[in-house]
Amino acid sequence: MERVNANWRRTLLRSSSVILLAVAWEWGARMHFVSDFLLPSLSSVLTRLFEDIVSGDILVGLGLTMLRTLAGFTIAAAAGIVIGITIARIRVIRWFFDPVVSVGNPLPKIAFLPIFILWFGVFDWSKIAMVAFSSVFPVVVATWAATESVDKYLLWSAESLGVSKRQLLWQIVLPAAMPQVFTGLQIALPISLIVVIICEMTMGGQGLGGSMMTSMRFADSPGVFSGIVAIAIVGSLVVKAMELIRKRLLVWHEENAH
């Protein structure tokens, strides 16, 4: 019981700044420093969010948004890891991708949005493709760096213990690269979320980004804010989930040693 209480207290303390901001928001809105239209009160936004959840509207939009995010992110993760490993190990692949990555990585990928709309239309595929394209670069770069920087003594040890060349990749290089690869994925995930919202805002239709734009056009600011609150909650949950998976997967890593 003591432990539970202590845990609750710690959670409360850690989220105290968010709570403080929420209180300031509610108070500021009630004092009418700005008009309701510019800043609806938090309570009215939460009421609206609750109504939208009950009616099911927001769940459909949120579900669609997350589906696109995770689809694009999964493609980026799989492709990024494969590309990253092959760049590090196959000369032809490196020759091809090295300049592509150095130009593509700092490029604002969203600049391709019009092209992607022309190629893939305004429905799911263009959004998923845009998300995957934007998120793949950090995964490639992290995987590439990770597979190249595996400690040579680790490889030598494995070789002198009798490991074969093929086993070396799966049994030594990949597990050794895991922490850095995972960091790449953790960078890619928020990018996926950002890009999916931008795509939905630009292309319209169903999804959280689209409905927020619609709300804006109808001067429905509680509608916009309830979308922001919804994506903030879900986004932070997804990022938190990644952290938990990391902890699970990398129990052996120094970061988790006691």
Next chain:
Amino acid sequence: MTSSGISFNGVSHTYRPPRGRPVLALDGVSLEVKDREFVALLGPSGCGKSTLLYLLGGFMPVETGTISVAGKTVTGPGPDRGVVFQNFALFPWKTVQQNIVYGLEKQRMPKPEREKRAQELIELVHLEGFGDSYPSQLSGGMKQRVAIARTLAIDPLTLLMDEPFGALDAQTRTLMHEELLAIMRRTPKTVVFVTHDVREAVYLADRVAVMTARPGRIKEIVDTKPSTGSRAEFIHTQEYTEKVDYLWNLVRDEAIKAQGEH
């Protein structure tokens, strides 16, 4: 019993850094290590002693000269030569037990046997109760004990040790010396031991090969086998002190030369 002598024959090695001029690291090294003999390679840092060991390990191609182990020319790494590195090089994602049995898995030893062998080795290096720990949870001395156990698990003919105790504090190092000698008494092996610590070399080795500053050559080979008594007593004898002094004088000149280079 198979003979596992090692012979270096006119081995030279040139480092070719991606930028800058090639550097001659080893220049015509010839050395015979007899079966079950413990030879230390002693020299200042940068003299190429580790390079010589990596060539013996088969991690780098031998370009000039030949190295053979038990009559077979070295062409690549292999489980006949067990290696222990200074920075332990344990697989961090494997537990102590999994690290130790990794080489046995490669040899397709059946699981029950593997586990029995792992248990013996864990006892040999005094790590009872740590079988399920990860390396990140261990101290430096414990990590190196795991590395030694992992290498001994595959029962190699020869043991190559690259400054294995260099990263440990002085007390742990002394304890590890005693443990290594105890292990060698139980399972004698041909050992090549790289170090820059004169005392360590004299205490552990049957012979010490002193190397020159770069380019590394064998300057002199000194017999350091105690004439009477055990190694534990040896360390308190006049003979030990004289050997240490003698070797220190040999290394000193080379260390000064090596410093002048930087």
